[in-house]
Amino acid sequence: MSEGPHVAARMDDIAPFHVMDILARAQAMEAAGRDIIHLEIGEPDFVTPAPVVEAGVAALRAGHTHYTGALGLPALREAIARFHATRWQATVDPAQVVVTPGASGALLLALGLLSGPGDEVLMADPGYPCNRHFARFCEARPVSVPVDAATGFQLTLDLIDRHATPATRAVLVASPSNPTGTAIAPGELERIHAWCAARGIALIVDEIYLALTYDGGEHTAARWDDVFVVNSFSKYFLMTGWRLGWLVAPRWAMPALERLAQNLFLAAPTPAQHAALAAFAPSALALFEACKAELRTRRDFLLPALRDRGFAIPVTPHGAFYVYAECSRFTSDSQDFARRLLEQAGVAVTPGIDFGRHGGDRHVRFAYTQPLPRLAEAMNRLDQFLQT
Amino acid sequence: MSEGPHVAARMDDIAPFHVMDILARAQAMEAAGRDIIHLEIGEPDFVTPAPVVEAGVAALRAGHTHYTGALGLPALREAIARFHATRWQATVDPAQVVVTPGASGALLLALGLLSGPGDEVLMADPGYPCNRHFARFCEARPVSVPVDAATGFQLTLDLIDRHATPATRAVLVASPSNPTGTAIAPGELERIHAWCAARGIALIVDEIYLALTYDGGEHTAARWDDVFVVNSFSKYFLMTGWRLGWLVAPRWAMPALERLAQNLFLAAPTPAQHAALAAFAPSALALFEACKAELRTRRDFLLPALRDRGFAIPVTPHGAFYVYAECSRFTSDSQDFARRLLEQAGVAVTPGIDFGRHGGDRHVRFAYTQPLPRLAEAMNRLDQFLQT
Numbered sequence: 001m002s003e004g005p006h007v008a009a010r011m012d013d014i015a016p017f018h019v020m021d022i023l024a025r026a027q028a029m030e031a032a033g034r035d036i037i038h039l040e041i042g043e044p045d046f047v048t049p050a051p052v053v054e055a056g057v058a059a060l061r062a063g064h065t066h067y068t069g070a071l072g073l074p075a076l077r078e079a080i081a082r083f084h085a086t087r088w089q090a091t092v093d094p095a096q097v098v099v100t101p102g103a104s105g106a107l108l109l110a111l112g113l114l115s116g117p118g119d120e121v122l123m124a125d126p127g128y129p130c131n132r133h134f135a136r137f138c139e140a141r142p143v144s145v146p147v148d149a150a151t152g153f154q155l156t157l158d159l160i161d162r163h164a165t166p167a168t169r170a171v172l173v174a175s176p177s178n179p180t181g182t183a184i185a186p187g188e189l190e191r192i193h194a195w196c197a198a199r200g201i202a203l204i205v206d207e208i209y210l211a212l213t214y215d216g217g218e219h220t221a222a223r224w225d226d227v228f229v230v231n232s233f234s235k236y237f238l239m240t241g242w243r244l245g246w247l248v249a250p251r252w253a254m255p256a257l258e259r260l261a262q263n264l265f266l267a268a269p270t271p272a273q274h275a276a277l278a279a280f281a282p283s284a285l286a287l288f289e290a291c292k293a294e295l296r297t298r299r300d301f302l303l304p305a306l307r308d309r310g311f312a313i314p315v316t317p318h319g320a321f322y323v324y325a326e327c328s329r330f331t332s333d334s335q336d337f338a339r340r341l342l343e344q345a346g347v348a349v350t351p352g353i354d355f356g357r358h359g360g361d362r363h364v365r366f367a368y369t370q371p372l373p374r375l376a377e378a379m380n381r382l383d384q385f386l387q388t
Numbered sequence: 389m390s391e392g393p394h395v396a397a398r399m400d401d402i403a404p405f406h407v408m409d410i411l412a413r414a415q416a417m418e419a420a421g422r423d424i425i426h427l428e429i430g431e432p433d434f435v436t437p438a439p440v441v442e443a444g445v446a447a448l449r450a451g452h453t454h455y456t457g458a459l460g461l462p463a464l465r466e467a468i469a470r471f472h473a474t475r476w477q478a479t480v481d482p483a484q485v486v487v488t489p490g491a492s493g494a495l496l497l498a499l500g501l502l503s504g505p506g507d508e509v510l511m512a513d514p515g516y517p518c519n520r521h522f523a524r525f526c527e528a529r530p531v532s533v534p535v536d537a538a539t540g541f542q543l544t545l546d547l548i549d550r551h552a553t554p555a556t557r558a559v560l561v562a563s564p565s566n567p568t569g570t571a572i573a574p575g576e577l578e579r580i581h582a583w584c585a586a587r588g589i590a591l592i593v594d595e596i597y598l599a600l601t602y603d604g605g606e607h608t609a610a611r612w613d614d615v616f617v618v619n620s621f622s623k624y625f626l627m628t629g630w631r632l633g634w635l636v637a638p639r640w641a642m643p644a645l646e647r648l649a650q651n652l653f654l655a656a657p658t659p660a661q662h663a664a665l666a667a668f669a670p671s672a673l674a675l676f677e678a679c680k681a682e683l684r685t686r687r688d689f690l691l692p693a694l695r696d697r698g699f700a701i702p703v704t705p706h707g708a709f710y711v712y713a714e715c716s717r718f719t720s721d722s723q724d725f726a727r728r729l730l731e732q733a734g735v736a737v738t739p740g741i742d743f744g745r746h747g748g749d750r751h752v753r754f755a756y757t758q759p760l761p762r763l764a765e766a767m768n769r770l771d772q773f774l775q776t
Contacts, residue, residue: 005638006507006557006589007502007644008502009505011501014644014648015647043454048448056448057448057449064629065630066435068629070408104653117397130652138527139504139527169394239453240453241655242657243489243653243657243658252393256395256399259402260399262408263517264496264521264522267631269629269630269631271444272659
């Protein structure tokens with residue numbers, strides 16, 4: 001007689017993305033003929049630029065369809081290291097670079113290496129929801145530290161010190177942050193780094209939006225050689241669907257990371273790795289910079305437009321392509337607000353509850369991943385929606 | 389003062405692939421001018437056929453570079469379900485298909501869903517080394533069950549029943565098996581299925597080599613709707629580097645698998661998914677069948693050639709592209725044997741210790757992933773090597 005299927009306890013803690021419900025409903029409405037403005041998905045609307053696509057095409061036709069080594073193509077690891085030097089003046093040894101299946105793969109490698117049962121990983125709430133799920137998948141305890149406008153929605157040394165316990169194994173910082181677009185102050189990160197280093201606690205810095213910083217400098221944590229730095233070809237490099245990212249790791253960690261990568265992934269996708277080699281050419285970088293300029297223009301339109309309409313955005317988002325807007329003037333239930341905004345106005349946004357438990361019900365995230373005329377139309381629809 | 393970096397306990401149990409040492413040494417010897425015959429890597433020598441490559445090219449140029457849904461392109465999930473029907477007469481609902489980043493992704497999803505701390509997962513030794521590491525990564529205990537020629541190097545109901553405990557959560561069968569190429573008898577798998585179903589124990593069947601069965605029928609476990617079936621575009625479909633596989637799962641598991649896939653991967657690579665749509669066209673299938681016929685010819689050459697030279701291969705490998713050869717007439721240290729074979733004869737093979745602790749020191753794996761003339765040359769070199 002069957003006792004029924006057993007499911008691992010972790011599954012109770014791995015939540016779905018509420019935005020997927022919004023997306024599914026939006027797509028159903030579109031199929032029924034409604035015009036929907038998609039501001040819900042964390043993905044640029046730009047397709048991968050031609051130089052990168054054509055490098056992928058050339059690689060495929062040249063028969064580059066076999067596995068690469070688990071750490072990635074040597075030429076790509078070198079190009080990534082050079083990019084850290086030329087763009088960010090950080091010295092990275094190619095031997096410290098792991099090419100991964102998206103930043104997702106990099107986060108799984110880092111947390112799989114560093115955390116297990118009984119261990120704690122500190123991270124900001126609100127934050128990228130997968131982070132706490134990666135830690136939970138590894139049977140570690142994600143410790144979500146509430147952050148707000150007072151600290152630019154970032155961890156501080158004081159917050160870390162107050163939430164750390166003897167079980168703390170890693171501190172995860174994302175800068176600029178998803179969903180808030182806010183960056184951590186370089187001095188604060190430096191203090192956090194010193195604090196972690198003194199305690200043998202690993203510092204993981206998610207820099208997937210670093211190259212999409214619109215104001216102020218782009219400060220990479222890879223300038224320190226004992227930090228785990230996660231990055232991606234998805235955002236600045238516009239290669240989301242290719243599934244390619246990287247991890248810069250301390251030298252001591254590389255043999256273990258290689259073993260993990262061999263076993264968990266075998267390797268990152270080969271056509272994507274060859275295509276990414278073309279992403280560092282000056283002509284390709286010029287295209288990425290043009291898209292970045294367009295994103296900045298959109299931010300400069302959307303930010304005051306939302307503030308004018310009564311959304312509270314106390315900290316200017318300096319990077320990424322998100323505005324995390326407090327909507328408590330209109331609702332105390334962000335999921336309901338997002339649903340009604342979609343149904344009544346045809347504007348899809350992400351409810352804040354996807355990003356944690358701290359104030360998520362009073363925030364929604366607008367992703368400025370649509371052209372300016374569509375953003376303007378979204379604001380018109382928002383006006384009508386808020387008047388009804 | 390630093391206490392030094394903390395590493396998760398799991399890393400003590402996640403072994404490197406010894407074959408990677410062989411490969412690295414082989415590549416160094418090649419760089420120094422030696423001619424090496426590569427029989428060590430589990431990857432066909434054929435590149436991805438043109439119809440699939442060109443579908444990938446067309447997808448890239450059409451701008452299919454964004455994320456897909458976490459479960460994969462609906463058209464691909466339908467094509468995979470149809471393939472189960474047309475090739476294997478198994479009814480699979482597309483809603484039960486998850487497209488994954490390689491079979492690696494499918495195994496991580498299945499074991500992540502089913503197993504955690506305190507849980508046990510039964511699997512054969514020798515077997516694919518990543519299997520025990522996936523279970524360990526999930527903090528479950530991989531229970532490696534020694535198997536030998538008497539059971540065709542496969543689990544049997546009797547073996548499972550003897551090794552099961554109240555903590556057993558899943559049984560993992562791979563057929564045809566890596567490294568042995570041997571298949572499980574359909575009747576035995578049916579008994580195992582009934583036993584698992586009666587106890588609420590999950591049955592996971594790795595069928596990544598199923599379409600590469602040279603003798604006898606191809607019996608898919610996907611004909612039962614309560615089994616987790618892992619498959620891949622890497623082997624039969626010759627798409628290794630694209631990193632694409634799939635999982636057929638029970639209906640009850642799909643919402644949880646979708647959550648896991650969202651968090652662990654976001655999605656499988658988009659260009660690969662579009663390319664794979666072309667892999668089911670009759671013209672593409674004809675090319676795969678031609679490569680399969682070539683692999684069978686190689687097996688029919690290599691198998692008697694190795695037996696004639698004194699390797700014991702008591703069970704004919706009916707599928708995959710491996711011969712798991714007992715070499716105890718020549719050595720009791722397969723790693724040393726593989727090293728000397730490489731150094732002295734320029735033939736790279738995989739030591740059996742990569743596949744488990746049961747008899748691995750007395751076996752080596754030959755992958756027939758080189759054309760017949762190279763296999764013949766390898767046998768000549770083997771003759772000279774064994775005479776010295």
